[in-house]
Amino acid sequence: MAGLQSAPNDSKKFEANPLLTKEKNDLLTQTGPGTPMGDLFRCYWHPALLAEELPGPDCPPVRVQMLSERLIAFRDSENRLGLMNEFCAHRGVSLWFGRNEEGGLRCSYHGWKYDVTGQCIDVPSDPPERNSCKKIKLKAYSLVEKGGIFWAYMGDPAKQPPLPEYEICTVKPEQRFLSKRLQECNWLQAMEGGIDSSHVSFLHSGNLNTDPLFKGSAGNKYNIADKRPVFEVVDNPGGLFIGARRNAEDQQYYWRITPWLMPSFTMVPPRGDHPVHGHFWIPIDDERCWTWSFDYTGARDLTKSERESMEDGHGVHCKYVPGTYIPLANKTNDYLMDREAQKSGLAYSGIHGIAMQDASLQESMGPICDRSKEMLMPTDKGIMMARRKLFKAVTNLQEKGEMPPGLDPETHKVRSASVLLPRDQAYEDVAQEHLRASPGTPHASV
Amino acid sequence: MAGLQSAPNDSKKFEANPLLTKEKNDLLTQTGPGTPMGDLFRCYWHPALLAEELPGPDCPPVRVQMLSERLIAFRDSENRLGLMNEFCAHRGVSLWFGRNEEGGLRCSYHGWKYDVTGQCIDVPSDPPERNSCKKIKLKAYSLVEKGGIFWAYMGDPAKQPPLPEYEICTVKPEQRFLSKRLQECNWLQAMEGGIDSSHVSFLHSGNLNTDPLFKGSAGNKYNIADKRPVFEVVDNPGGLFIGARRNAEDQQYYWRITPWLMPSFTMVPPRGDHPVHGHFWIPIDDERCWTWSFDYTGARDLTKSERESMEDGHGVHCKYVPGTYIPLANKTNDYLMDREAQKSGLAYSGIHGIAMQDASLQESMGPICDRSKEMLMPTDKGIMMARRKLFKAVTNLQEKGEMPPGLDPETHKVRSASVLLPRDQAYEDVAQEHLRASPGTPHASV
């Protein structure tokens, strides 16, 4: 695969425990306007809303908070999409109370009206000769629907990259399922969970045999049997491939390979014929993020039963507090801890459901975990490499104005994979074709 | 009318958008002890409690927070009224737990007892010869009942002005209705809503034809038809008259004239034969205020049906969370947003009820709105003039010790009015008698 090259892999370095100072931790975790990581995030398209949230023309506007900015999203009478400052330019009233009608969103206080570009197009109380509205414009961002997701680009319009081409956006609707849930911690510790393939043998071990979207694959036995995965991390043009190998029979390794694309896209390696799972981790503010979760198949439609399992909160999805995207099991109710299930091994941590197993632990680290107190291990190599790559990209952007990796949609066309390989073969050499998106073909999966 | 003079009215100035710096915004919005605006507020009598809150001698004491001070109000055995520091001088226990009995409020911790002046009159554990209680006095303020309201004066006793003479206090009980509700934002943005006559044509437009206390007046049609009111603001001795004119037939203007009295009394211009509405906006702390709402009639009793409508939360009143003065529709439940009613036009913003339409938008600006980001228009002239007058009064008080306007009860005797006038006549010349309180006569109302 072009651009795929081996990453520096000196295990001594990792054992040196590269703890993050408070300054470095702040740098990686803060994404508000004007922050270095905020600038980096604003180079990319990010998922902002599920298609269901703006179902049709003139539907109710929706409050969106992303990267510590408070925005309002709406779909106008002509189906154009708008994403702009939540507050009216006049006196600062929330446009969530606005009337979405006749080609724009009208503030309900004095009737000022804005189109999807944020341009004020009517100030009813103003004498026409003043024509004030021409001079009034709310900060607005691009919002585009693709693949069941409304994507936002919050950066410099002059540098807007082409639309994303993650495979989840390009498959047929019949092949995919999307959800999102509120996660009450910083985006980075959530994302780091997504590239941490080693915790599956513990935290999710009880689910490998019971979850309808995980159970029954041949590879599961290696996950359970070998709790000492060895990590091999290689660069790809948009991020990293994080390979974790476990011992298998016949002088083979069972490889699970997780792609990470800058800054916050991850994909779980597949299991048997199950759909493939993945995530986007999108900052709301510095202490909360949206965990976007998806499933898709490479070469067939999702079955009715798979779709029902997803809607029921199995796999990487969850049940909600009705009428919200807040998980039903959450911090306020101790995630519905079930000590019986913990004792019996049905749920390793006592928390039911793979999604909330991850979220509960990640939130227990605190809203922003203190990375000066960690004790990283060789199995955290993916995490260390991703941080390093983020640092480098942030520094290059700040100091040289160099655009970060992952903007070219070609770099999005990656896949996760699980494969059995002879022990003497490097996965990055052998598995290249499996790690490339390949419309209409199934994933490489054991 | 004596003292009524035209205010500077250079529209160019207003277009210059006199944004408030953070310092000026702080000055106008902070009313705690020792702040300049706090000093100004402490020159006046303010409504502190509804008569129903202290129904009789030795009734339960009531916690009162005003101007960022925590106070306790009580009515003693002899019906004397007390308003003093909430906390016992001994160890700081809240006197809300106190026993109101035998001529004073007794702390329930060690039995220290205070009379309505804050004077400690008993320290039971103290040997009589020590006579400690003589030296112990809680800070206390004047509290006086007038017109169904307990009025508080929290300033220098030597400068206590005569009791207020707002017409609402001087009419018979049969002619008035009073309510109050918690509003979760600074007093100033709430008050500014009260002198903003231009939003009626939008926010409340759905109610002009349906609210039993608004509908059916001849003037309503001008409110709906002409959404470009022109403002003429004139000084009055206690504040301002804010006149908003709309086009009417026969070379006439439909004038709606709103009096504002320093610092936080406003009155809505009347409609047909309906009772007249008005408000006091009283700071609790810098992020919350009490919105006092009243209705009264100039020359007749309120009807049973009017009174029932008010109790049901129509007009400027609202429904409550039972047992509280917290609106039932509030921030925690998105004000019971009804998108169907918004779509149909029944409720312009989707929020039901005039009171909560105002409160929801004012609260959506944030607890203290940032006036450095506004974009004021000629229709905001009343707001600009009121701020200017507040600035001037605060500055004069701080720098020269000059008492502010509006202390003389004669200045309270104003009325709102709605009138049709020939286009070539200035309302301040023609409508003078209508803007003066006139016991026993109906309001000038179209």
Place this chain on the structure above:
Amino acid sequence: MAGLQSAPNDSKKFEANPLLTKEKNDLLTQTGPGTPMGDLFRCYWHPALLAEELPGPDCPPVRVQMLSERLIAFRDSENRLGLMNEFCAHRGVSLWFGRNEEGGLRCSYHGWKYDVTGQCIDVPSDPPERNSCKKIKLKAYSLVEKGGIFWAYMGDPAKQPPLPEYEICTVKPEQRFLSKRLQECNWLQAMEGGIDSSHVSFLHSGNLNTDPLFKGSAGNKYNIADKRPVFEVVDNPGGLFIGARRNAEDQQYYWRITPWLMPSFTMVPPRGDHPVHGHFWIPIDDERCWTWSFDYTGARDLTKSERESMEDGHGVHCKYVPGTYIPLANKTNDYLMDREAQKSGLAYSGIHGIAMQDASLQESMGPICDRSKEMLMPTDKGIMMARRKLFKAVTNLQEKGEMPPGLDPETHKVRSASVLLPRDQAYEDVAQEHLRASPGTPHASV
């Protein structure tokens, strides 16, 4: 009694109102790591958990917050007790989600396992030759069960004192009852309530004749009749005896003597044949504490009816929000204020139950009361002397490294007492034997 000596007793000094500056108040109230009072607290054993909270081997781990440290307590397979940092050394996940099994607590994220000393004993993902776990150890503290309580020592292991010998720990289980409740204020103002014998004549007066664990004692009538107790405070080796005398017939005084042991143990003087009550006041953080409440008898078992009363929340105990140690009557519901009961005298402050009468008033002072605004009286002598003793101990510890009083378990062997004495006799001379723990004998009680 050895070491018992009269404390300086110059009443003029107390009248001088020794107000605490903010600095001194901070010094006494802050107990987090590295604070002077935190250092003092860390010299002692403190109650951390009720025995019921860790009922058996491999039971669920329990979160413990004490002295502003977040800890996890567990009982391992061999019944050994652990109390250590709540968060895994690896990535900071809470060990509350951990699996308590096979001789240790295993983090559910990656399976790291700790024994009761905090020593990491397994890092499953780690190659055995690395043997990383030897170098990994969580900060851990001694946790020991004695007398139905798990006691924690959070100080320097080299200076760990012998286990406590408070009489409550040494009586048979049949003779004692223990409870704890969350109190939403700083430990010091809660503890000061515990040594304030004078408020009983007021706050709890309604309960002296009705509470099944208080009513009917001969001494109650003196509590009611003489509301001017005179305080005599004497040193004891571990703290103070705070004697409060009230007038009785026949030239006698009714003495109620409250022991306070450094830093936060207090015992209520007994009434008739009722069990004796006492408290520990243990900081959670600077704005909350655990109020530990106990009852025990010197020479007999508790009766079934006494135990039921305690379980029902009578005496110094309370009813809970189900499944928690949070009082059912609490700040969020105004402690279920009952103004009728206040009026009738059934509940002096309107709050039901002795425990919540105290807690409600102490919490009403604010999370940390401002002692620069107090007005102390001779009846507050116990409080003044205790503060003085705490200051002295903190200063000696900080400046000279001198260990504070109350570490020697012999000093724990105190009792409260209520006695009738001739007026010309000093209680510290006459009552010495009554103030000493005396297994198998009843308390001196009137």
